[in-house]
Amino acid sequence: MHFADVLRAVFALTLTMGLIGLCAVALRRFGPDLVERLSRAPTERRLKVVESLVLDPARRLVLVSCDGEERLILLGEGQVLPPAPPQKSRPKSAKADA
CATH class of the missing domain: 1.20.5 (Single alpha-helices involved in coiled-coils or other helix-helix interfaces)
Known part of the structure; x- marks a missing residue:
């Protein structure tokens, strides 16, 4: 060669x-x-992620649009958290409890 x-x-x-x-x-x-x-x-998709916000390393807020409606979803560690009950504001009294 x-x-x-x-x-x-x-x-x-x-x-x-x-x-x-x-x-x-x-x-x-x-x-x-x-x-x-x-x-x-190519078709129009029904589901779109509008915005995403990281709250902490374990949780994220996602704004999703589906058929013209927007929904806010909280994604987390796989736990379902019940909504917190609304807190009632108590008027503060002038006297301190003894």
């Missing part, structure tokens, strides 16, 4: 590996929803 043949084989291998890497990057970026986009016609 001549040096030119070895150089051509190394170049062909490098080109092939580069194309495989490029395809892998393209599939990683566009692949997950590519089949979905190609298979169905």
Whole structure:
């Protein structure tokens, strides 16, 4: 084998590996929803996330729009929290209890 043949084989291998890497990057970026986009016609979605607000590391408020109505959802650690009862404000008396 001549040096030119070895150089051509190394170049062909490098080109092939580069194309495989490029395809892998393209599939990683566009692949997950590519089949979905190609298979169905674009339609208007009914559910949209309007805004999201992180309250703390365990909880998040999400404003969701569904069929033109907006709902506020509290997402958390999988616990269902009952709504807190409304607190009644008591008038403060001038006398201190003894």
